[in-house]
Amino acid sequence: METLSLLGSGFAEALTPENLLWCLIGVVLGTAVGVLPGLGTAMAVALLVPLTFTLEPTGAFIMFAGVYFGGQFGGATTAILLNTPGQSSSMVTAFEGFPMAKNGRAPQGLAAAVIGSFVASIIAVTLVVFFSPVMVDLAVSFGPADFFALAIFAFVATAAIVSGNKLRGLTSLGLGLTIALVGIDEQSGAVRFTFGSPQLLDGISIVVVTVGLLAIGEVLYVASTAHKTPATQTVTPGRPWMSRRDWGRSWRPWLRGTALGVPFGIIPAGGSEIPTFLSYGAERNLAQRRGDSEFGNGAIEGVAGPEAANNATTATSLVPLLGLGLPTSATAAIMLGAFQQYGMQPGPLLFTEESELIWALLASLFIGSVILLLINLPFAPIWAKLLRIPRNYLYAGIVVFATLGVYTAKSSVVDVVLLYAVGALGFLLRRHGFPIAPVLIGVILGPLAETELRRAMAISQGDVGVLFASPIALVLYGLLVVALIAGPTVKTVRRRQERTGVS
Amino acid sequence: MTTTTTPRSTARGRKPRGELLVAGTVAVIGVVVGVRTVTMDVPDNGAFLGPQFFPYIVSGLLLVLSALLVVQHLRGAPADTAAVGTTDTHKADADDVADGAAGRGEAASESDVPPAIDWKPFGLVAATLVLHVVLLEPLGWLIAGAGLFFGVSYALGGRNVLRDLGVAFVMSSVAQLAFSAGLGMSLPAGILGAVV
Numbered sequence: 001m002e003t004l005s006l007l008g009s010g011f012a013e014a015l016t017p018e019n020l021l022w023c024l025i026g027v028v029l030g031t032a033v034g035v036l037p038g039l040g041t042a043m044a045v046a047l048l049v050p051l052t053f054t055l056e057p058t059g060a061f062i063m064f065a066g067v068y069f070g071g072q073f074g075g076a077t078t079a080i081l082l083n084t085p086g087q088s089s090s091m092v093t094a095f096e097g098f099p100m101a102k103n104g105r106a107p108q109g110l111a112a113a114v115i116g117s118f119v120a121s122i123i124a125v126t127l128v129v130f131f132s133p134v135m136v137d138l139a140v141s142f143g144p145a146d147f148f149a150l151a152i153f154a155f156v157a158t159a160a161i162v163s164g165n166k167l168r169g170l171t172s173l174g175l176g177l178t179i180a181l182v183g184i185d186e187q188s189g190a191v192r193f194t195f196g197s198p199q200l201l202d203g204i205s206i207v208v209v210t211v212g213l214l215a216i217g218e219v220l221y222v223a224s225t226a227h228k229t230p231a232t233q234t235v236t237p238g239r240p241w242m243s244r245r246d247w248g249r250s251w252r253p254w255l256r257g258t259a260l261g262v263p264f265g266i267i268p269a270g271g272s273e274i275p276t277f278l279s280y281g282a283e284r285n286l287a288q289r290r291g292d293s294e295f296g297n298g299a300i301e302g303v304a305g306p307e308a309a310n311n312a313t314t315a316t317s318l319v320p321l322l323g324l325g326l327p328t329s330a331t332a333a334i335m336l337g338a339f340q341q342y343g344m345q346p347g348p349l350l351f352t353e354e355s356e357l358i359w360a361l362l363a364s365l366f367i368g369s370v371i372l373l374l375i376n377l378p379f380a381p382i383w384a385k386l387l388r389i390p391r392n393y394l395y396a397g398i399v400v401f402a403t404l405g406v407y408t409a410k411s412s413v414v415d416v417v418l419l420y421a422v423g424a425l426g427f428l429l430r431r432h433g434f435p436i437a438p439v440l441i442g443v444i445l446g447p448l449a450e451t452e453l454r455r456a457m458a459i460s461q462g463d464v465g466v467l468f469a470s471p472i473a474l475v476l477y478g479l480l481v482v483a484l485i486a487g488p489t490v491k492t493v494r495r496r497q498e499r500t501g502v503s
Numbered sequence: 504m505t506t507t508t509t510p511r512s513t514a515r516g517r518k519p520r521g522e523l524l525v526a527g528t529v530a531v532i533g534v535v536v537g538v539r540t541v542t543m544d545v546p547d548n549g550a551f552l553g554p555q556f557f558p559y560i561v562s563g564l565l566l567v568l569s570a571l572l573v574v575q576h577l578r579g580a581p582a583d584t585a586a587v588g589t590t591d592t593h594k595a596d597a598d599d600v601a602d603g604a605a606g607r608g609e610a611a612s613e614s615d616v617p618p619a620i621d622w623k624p625f626g627l628v629a630a631t632l633v634l635h636v637v638l639l640e641p642l643g644w645l646i647a648g649a650g651l652f653f654g655v656s657y658a659l660g661g662r663n664v665l666r667d668l669g670v671a672f673v674m675s676s677v678a679q680l681a682f683s684a685g686l687g688m689s690l691p692a693g694i695l696g697a698v699v
Contacts, residue, residue: 167575171529171568177561178532189546190554193539219628223658226624392661393670396652399628403635403651404644404678404690411689413639420632428528432521450557458551 007129010359014062014367022059023364026066027371033067034074035383036394040087041071041314042331042440046210047405049338057342057357062364064335069121069365069372071331072314076113076307077376077383081106089310092276096295096302103298111242112250112300113307114377120258120308121369124315127262128322129362132351135323139348142324144456145466149473150326151449153480159438160484168434175425176442179204186447187454199414204422206337208406209443212419213436215402217426219395224431250304253283257308265316272313279309315365322346322358326445333444526572533565627658643693648675 013019026048033044044067052060075090080097093113100109142150159169182193183203194200242250257279264275283301287293295302320326325347327333339346344354351358376383389397406419429436453467460466468474540558631654639647652671661667679690 167568167571170564171525171572174529174561174565174568175532178536178565181536181558181561185554188554190543192543192554192558193536216632219655220625223624223628223655224620225618226621226659390661392656392659392667395659396655396661396671397674399632399655400648400652400674400678404648404682407639408682408690413636416639417636420636423632424629428525432525434525454552454556462551 003130003133006355006359007363009356010361010363011366013058013356013360014363019059019062019360019364020367020371022055022063023066023367023371024375026063026068027070027368027375028066030067030070030072031074031077031372031376031383032070034071034087035078036074036398040075040089040214041068042087042210042334043214044068044071044074045331045334045338046207046214047401049207049334049341049405049409051405052338053341053409057344057354058360060338060342061357061361062367064338065361065364065368066371068314068331069117069311069368070376072311073114073117073372073376074383076117076310077110080109080113080303089272089276089313090307091273092280092306093303093310095280096299098298099296100298100300100303105298105300108242108246108300109298109303111377112246112304114373115242116250116254116257116304116308117311118369118373119254120261120311121315122366123258124262124265124312125318125362125365125369128316128318128365131266131316131319132323132358132362135319136348136351139324142348142472143470144452144459145468145470146472146476147324147452148449148456148467149470149476150324151445151452153476154326154441154445155438155449156480157483158441159435165433169438172429172434172436172438173442175429176209176439176444177446178442179209179422179439180443180446187451197414199412204418204443205406205409205415206334206440206443207409208415208418209422210334210440211402211406212422213426213429213439215398216420216423217430217436219399220423220427221430222391222395224427246300249300253279253301253305254308256282257305257310258312260305261309261312262316265313266319272310275309275313276306279305318365322350323348325350325448327441333440336444522572522576526569526576529565529572530569533562533569536565537562624658624660628655631655631658639693640691641693643695644679644690645672645675645695646693647691648678651675 014023029048030041030044033047034041045064048063048067052063055063072089075085075087076093076097079085079090079094080101083094083098085091085094097109097113100106155173159173160166180203182200184190184201185192191201257275260279260282261272261275264272280302283299283305284293284295287295287299287301293299314331317327317332321332321336325336325345327336336346339350344350344357403416403419406415407413409415426436428434429439456466457464468477536558540555540562543555543558545553545555631651634654635647635651638650642650649668649671652674653667656667656671657664682690
């Protein structure tokens with residue numbers, strides 16, 4: 001009951017005309033960035049972080065909520081219309097979505113995606129609202145050893161389980177940890193790895209790292225393969241409306257997808273890629289069992305399920321972010337960075353110290369998904385037109401905005417130099433098949449891991465046993481072992497699905 | 504988009520050298536981190552596990568990983584041992600967050616042997632970025648920003664020089680207006696600051 005009244009006051013806070021405007025702007029900008037090739041939700045949030053610094057925190061986070069949902073949907077739009085998913089989580093959507101578009105059913109595909117996102121978001125956000133306080137109660141009992149175990153869990157989960165090649169994933173993670181070392185060591189005051197530059201004392205901002213790795217890395221990558229211009233095949237969609245039969249075929253996949261997606265947001269195992277594949281596989285098997293499978297030729301179930309799973313995962317990833325201060329996805333990592341910019345540390349204390357803001361943020365997640373439904377259901381085709389912008393202008397624009405965003409945050413040319421250097425690193429990794437997500441997780445959680453490890457060891461005066469003394473830490477390490485064994489099985493299943501499903 | 508897809512047999516012969524390049528980069532970073540940690544000025548405040556502890560771990564991790572990457576390369580894994588069916592999975596991992604405009608077919612070949620770098624556009628973009636960093640403060644955002652836009656656009660094949668320059672200046676002016684007037688953030692005025 002208390003939760004409901006808190007949420008009510010959150011709505012009261014969020015539902016001012018000004019905040020609604022920020023939310024609307026966020027959805028529009030988020031969709032615009034999400035539609036662009038190679039730039040997903042994480043990029044949309046990263047690029048907009050500097051803009052929000054001029055707002056007061058409530059407005060800023062409401063705008064984030066809009067960007068978050070807009071970015072999600074933008075990726076799905078291009079996956080369906082152009083077979084170019086904006087991010088890995090909408091990759092599966094393209095499997096059935098693009099055939100649908102080719103069969104002239106693009107409107108129905110888009111509708112199944114956007115309504116599926118809406119259903120999943122509403123269900124998942126409701127769960128977040130009721131689960132976060134529980135998570136907070138649990139988190140209050142967390143000691144340094146438990147936080148260290150959580151960080152290790154997130155490291156291994158993203159680097160070794162979610163990315164297929166353990167060695168490559170861990171290498172990316174190591175580079176991320178290195179970036180996080182730069183700056184003043186908070187506990188001892190020692191200056192580390194600044195190479196004499198005073199601008200580096202504060203460390204390298206997560207925005208610089210994200211925008212560099214994703215935007216600048218992507219532009220360099222595109223330039224390096226410029227001789228092979230991809231022929232984008234544009235499909236003209238009509239108004240997205242679904243027939244009674246489409247609804248009948250979609251509502252169950254939406255709910256199943258949501259159910260599959262929800263748990264993956266809560267465990268720190270990085271990204272919504274696995275649940276989308278699981279949902280796709282489940283829908284395909286069910287369709288085959290019914291004997292009316294349209295999979296391969298544009299089955300609406302194959303769009304509805306994965307899109308719901310994707311959105312459910314991203315929404316529930318807010319539970320560990322708000323409750324523990326633990327980001328489980330790149331997007332969540334940047335939001336954590338944004339919280340820190342405002343001098344707030346997500347975690348158990350946030351709910352008591354910044355209660356108003358948190359409930360306004362949760363309320364605005366509901367508002368964001370409604371606005372998304374309202375403006376994107378009718379206008380989805382317009383977004384796809386963004387891709388008609390000549391490629392050279394598109395990428396030039398991306399570089400200009402990335403540079404501008406990073407420069408204005410601190411008015412520092414050093415940041416721009418870092419941005420381009422990180423971009424070069426991103427290009428190297430991308431070109432040679434090393435995953436990007438573990439770099440970001442390393443940058444974000446590296447300091448947490450170090451601080452908590454040193455704190456735990458200081459308390460125990462050097463007894464390593466303290467790291468394994470708490471039940472919470474033991475459960476986490478246990479889960480990790482299980483995941484390491486089960487992870488390859490998921491990979492095999494997924495691989496088999498891909499091979500037989502879409503080749 | 505799969506113009507350079509090499510047949511499986513030859514791809515197996517050509518090991519992806521990129522792994523060695525990354526391994527080398529990682530090793531260099533590992534050594535730098537290690538050396539800087541050894542020579543670090545540590546404030547003498549008796550903190551348990553000082554500021555050098557974690558960097559040593561990271562440095563060691565990087566060195567071990569780079570060695571393992573070399574071993575993996577020499578043993579021919581993973582692109583080669585990854586049998587035909589796994590290339591798709593591989594792609595999904597490789598791109599992850601930054602999954603690009605890449606079609607699925609292109610990416611499958613990309614994870615085996617990366618396509619040859621198209622040096623001209625790549626070099627032009629890189630040069631544009633370097634020039635921008637050098638000129639941003641002396642020339643000011645209006646000119647340097649337009650140069651940045653124009654340089655990248657030219658590198659990626661924009662050849663309508665007059666129109667592209669026009670678009671570039673419109674872009675940088677709009678950005679200047681939006682950020683300075685709209686959001687109250689300062690951008691370097693540069694030489695134009697003296698005139699206006």
